Amino acid sequence: MNNTDLQEGSPPYLHTRYLSEAEQIHCLVSPTYSARLATARALRQEVQYVQIALDVAKRTRGAQRRQVEDQEHRLHELESRFTTEDNLLGALAEALIRCSGVWQTQEVLLIDGRWMWPLPEPERLARVDRMAALPERLVPPHDAADTTFTMSLDFGLSDVHVLVTGAAGGIGLETVKLFHQLGARVTAHYNSAAGELPNLQSVVALQADVRDEAAVDQLLRQAAEKNGGPVSVLIVNHGIWPSISYQIVDMELRQWQNTMAVNLTGPFLLCKAFLQGLRSASDQVKETASIVFIGSTAGKFGEASHGDYAATKSALMYGMVPTLKNEIVAIAPRARVNSISPGWVATPMAETTLQDKAFVERALATTPLQKVATPADIARQIAVIASPVLSGHLNGMNIMVDGGMEGRLLFPPKQ
Numbered sequence: 001m002n003n004t005d006l007q008e009g010s011p012p013y014l015h016t017r018y019l020s021e022a023e024q025i026h027c028l029v030s031p032t033y034s035a036r037l038a039t040a041r042a043l044r045q046e047v048q049y050v051q052i053a054l055d056v057a058k059r060t061r062g063a064q065r066r067q068v069e070d071q072e073h074r075l076h077e078l079e080s081r082f083t084t085e086d087n088l089l090g091a092l093a094e095a096l097i098r099c100s101g102v103w104q105t106q107e108v109l110l111i112d113g114r115w116m117w118p119l120p121e122p123e124r125l126a127r128v129d130r131m132a133a134l135p136e137r138l139v140p141p142h143d144a145a146d147t148t149f150t151m152s153l154d155f156g157l158s159d160v161h162v163l164v165t166g167a168a169g170g171i172g173l174e175t176v177k178l179f180h181q182l183g184a185r186v187t188a189h190y191n192s193a194a195g196e197l198p199n200l201q202s203v204v205a206l207q208a209d210v211r212d213e214a215a216v217d218q219l220l221r222q223a224a225e226k227n228g229g230p231v232s233v234l235i236v237n238h239g240i241w242p243s244i245s246y247q248i249v250d251m252e253l254r255q256w257q258n259t260m261a262v263n264l265t266g267p268f269l270l271c272k273a274f275l276q277g278l279r280s281a282s283d284q285v286k287e288t289a290s291i292v293f294i295g296s297t298a299g300k301f302g303e304a305s306h307g308d309y310a311a312t313k314s315a316l317m318y319g320m321v322p323t324l325k326n327e328i329v330a331i332a333p334r335a336r337v338n339s340i341s342p343g344w345v346a347t348p349m350a351e352t353t354l355q356d357k358a359f360v361e362r363a364l365a366t367t368p369l370q371k372v373a374t375p376a377d378i379a380r381q382i383a384v385i386a387s388p389v390l391s392g393h394l395n396g397m398n399i400m401v402d403g404g405m406e407g408r409l410l411f412p413p414k415q
């Protein structure tokens with residue numbers, strides 16, 4: 001092949017101007033490439049003829065306007081066909097250059113805009129053997145192809161037992177309502193006051209102080225007894241944010257230990273009791289099993305004067321999630337563990353702090369969405385990540401739901 005008739009500057013081009021001579025020879029071994037190259041060249045030639053005819057028609061005095069328009073239309077159509085063919089040829093050349101000589105001589109098929117080679121018989125058979133040798137749970141049945149899946153608003157949580165901790169609080173209550181709407185069997189945990197929970201029909205409300213191991217064990221036991229069997233989805237939502245600000249240097253050990261007990265030991269006890277219950281649960285319960293922790297931007301960026309809180313959230317997001325995702329599958333092979341980490345949310349926990357306008361402005365200084373989240377913003381993400389249908393292959397992730405926050409504003413510019 002001669003590269004000289006494909007010089008840049010004399011459009012329309014063929015993609016081959018980008019290929020070295022060796023690469024062109026490499027591609028030409030493929031029958032598909034040769035055939036398509038011939039088509040592209042013929043098209044290019046036709047483009048040139050029509051272009052000449054059009055130029056002549058335009059220069060001819062008394063030429064019919066209609067004739068010129070027809071030529072222009074034809075030229076446009078040919079150019080567009082040529083561009084498509086040229087792009088396809090370019091993609092094919094790239095694929096051929098990446099592939100070994102074995103594939104070169106094969107006919108190539110254009111499927112869904114991608115070039116595909118039918119596997120040679122020996123390799124195809126070897127692949128079938130390899131697939132057959134894989135443990136069953138690694139290979140979805142061939143008729144479960146995603147192409148048959150129709151996207152719907154079915155979260156796959158109908159009749160799934162979901163336990164939400166700290167459910168009387170801002171995010172917790174919204175989460176309970178949403179799971180209930182999605183058809184889940186919801187157990188709502190509270191600590192000091194049940195708040196609105198008793199008014200929610202068919203939601204089972206149970207009390208426990210999560211710092212107490214016996215109380216947590218009883219919570220999981222009672223949930224199973226009163227709400228149709230073991231818990232399948234655990235939402236570890238409860239938490240405290242001591243509103244009084246102490247840097248580590250001045251923080252009392254008592255405060256530190258209490259925050260640890262509620263925000264970290266509590267989740268540990270809950271996960272332990274949950275996993276023990278999961279051991280003897282049915283396959284159906286195991287199939288939808290998952291744990292969702294509620295982390296915080298404090299766990300990612302730290303939070304000056306709230307180091308106790310920040311440390312517990314980091315431990316959940318970056319210690320518990322990646323550890324438990326690897327442990328839980330020994331009990332339930334499809335079970336998942338993730339966390340949802342909000343920035344500021346308008347709930348009772350943050351109510352007093354969010355009344356301080358200067359504080360809110362500072363807190364949002366690195367947040368492009370420039371707003372505090374609503375509890376519903378967070379609850380929806382919790383439901384999505386807990387859904388075995390929408391997030392069935394999402395595991396070990398920490399999802400920041402913080403409006404795009406980039407960090408803390410330490411030194412605001414002076415006015």
Ligand SMILES: NC(=O)c1ccc[n+]([C@@H]2O[C@H](COP(=O)([O-])OP(=O)(O)OC[C@H]3O[C@@H](n4cnc5c(N)ncnc54)[C@H](OP(=O)(O)O)[C@@H]3O)[C@@H](O)[C@H]2O)c1
Nearest residue numbers: 166169170171191192193210237238239296344345347349
């Ligand atoms: N609001 C925000 O800006 C924000 C931001 C990032 C992350 N988060 C996280 O989101 C989660 C929910 O927060 P929220 O804003 O909805 O707070 P909230 O309204 O204060 O709710 C927190 C819940 O945790 C419960 N709780 C506290 N101590 C407990 C204990 N010892 N045992 C059992 N439960 C206990 C509380 O119950 P009692 O009051 O009865 O003790 C309360 O219902 C928390 O993990 C929080 O850290 C919140």
